[in-house]
Structure formats: structure tokens, C-alpha cells
Amino acid sequence: MHSLYLASSSPRRQLLLKQLNTPFSIIEPNIDETPIDNELPENYVSRLAITKAKAGFNQLSIAQQKTAYVLGADTIVSLENNIMGKPTSQQQAVTMLQSLSGKTHKVFTAIALYYLDKLISNVVVTEVTMRPISIEEAVTYWHTGEPKGKAGGYAIQGIAATFIEQINGDYYAIVGLPIFATSKLLKQAGIYSLTSNRYQNWL
Numbered sequence: 001m002h003s004l005y006l007a008s009s010s011p012r013r014q015l016l017l018k019q020l021n022t023p024f025s026i027i028e029p030n031i032d033e034t035p036i037d038n039e040l041p042e043n044y045v046s047r048l049a050i051t052k053a054k055a056g057f058n059q060l061s062i063a064q065q066k067t068a069y070v071l072g073a074d075t076i077v078s079l080e081n082n083i084m085g086k087p088t089s090q091q092q093a094v095t096m097l098q099s100l101s102g103k104t105h106k107v108f109t110a111i112a113l114y115y116l117d118k119l120i121s122n123v124v125v126t127e128v129t130m131r132p133i134s135i136e137e138a139v140t141y142w143h144t145g146e147p148k149g150k151a152g153g154y155a156i157q158g159i160a161a162t163f164i165e166q167i168n169g170d171y172y173a174i175v176g177l178p179i180f181a182t183s184k185l186l187k188q189a190g191i192y193s194l195t196s197n198r199y200q201n202w203l
């Protein structure tokens, strides 16, 4: 018997996890997302995904913890090792988009699964190339409401799809949960729902 929990308040992550065909419940951990000085993007996302999974685990009762598998995830946008989180003002959002305009940046998404005193995690990196975006366009985009709550201040699954020339990597990782990497993590933990003998070696 096991129970999968998603430690996330992101509606996108909840939708994406449904694609794994494994029933789950939601816990909403509250954690401090402040980066440590000079922390590399990969280390930052990994630390946050792990912190979310552990914080979620700690919200459960002792009885629930015995069978719990808690999944945490974190996504950031990064240009030249700078970490871009979720913009909190128009000015911040416009500045972020202006720095990404006409360039290729990286999206880092970490996933972490905490269970039975074990921790397994992975970081998925995707390259995103944006066409040039004018300041006027960035301001208009802010007023659509879409950039709020999105790392880097854009949502590839929304209007910002029109900004994206090319991606190299996993689309789902940009939206917040890399489905393939997550299925591998669940398989590693022995709770992937579609495991078949024929594809035993795909991990």
C-alpha cells in the first residue's frame, strides 16, 4: 500500500501529474524560496524541490507518513546563471522579459520524491529561444495577468507561446513538471502504474 502526494499549490503541476495515471492527493507546503548568495540555478531548484517534498511530508500524520511518497518540484528561468523566479511587479516582469528578448535561456525544473526516509531527485534543463519582444509588448503582456506566478514572467502554455521560436528539451518541464522524468522517478520508487515486463529496461 502506498499513497502519492503532490506537495504543490500549482494547478499546472496538478494537471500534469494526472497524465501519469497514478492517483494522488495534494498538500500545500509553505517554504522560503530565497536563493542563497551565488547559488547555481541547478543547486537552487534541486534544494527547493527537496525542501517542498520534505515540508509536505512533515505536514502528514505519523500514520500517513508510513505509506507516503511525496513529490516536490521547482522551476526557474536562468540566463547566464542568474536565477529568475516569479515576478512580483510590472517593472520586474518587464525587466525579466526584456532580458530574455531575442536570446536563448535555460529553464531548470527539479523534481524530488521523499518516502520511507529515502530521497530521490532529478533536474531537467530545457533551452528556450525567444524572439525579440518590445517594451510595449511586455507591458501589454503583463496586463493580461498571465506572467504572475510564472518563473521568468512568462507562460509557454499561454499567450507567451507566440514569443517562443524554439525549445530544446521537455515542454512539460517548462510548464512545471517533466512528465517523463517524473515517471522515471516513480518507477525507481516502485510506484509507477504502467510498469510492464516488456519495457523493464527503459529506466
Ligand SMILES: Cc1cn([C@H]2C[C@H](O)[C@@H](COP(=O)(O)OP(=O)(O)OP(=O)(O)O)O2)c(=O)[nH]c1=O
Binding pocket: 007, 008, 009, 010, 012, 013, 052, 073, 074, 075, 076, 077, 086, 107, 149, 150, 151, 152, 154, 155, 156, 157, 174, 175, 176
Ligand atoms: C517558464 C514557465 C513557468 N511556469 C510556472 C511553473 C511553476 O508553477 C512556476 C514557477 O514557480 P514554482 O515556485 O516552481 O512553483 P509554484 O509556486 O507555481 O508552485 P509550488 O511551489 O506550490 O509547487 O512557473 C509556467 O507555468 N509556464 C512557463 O512557461
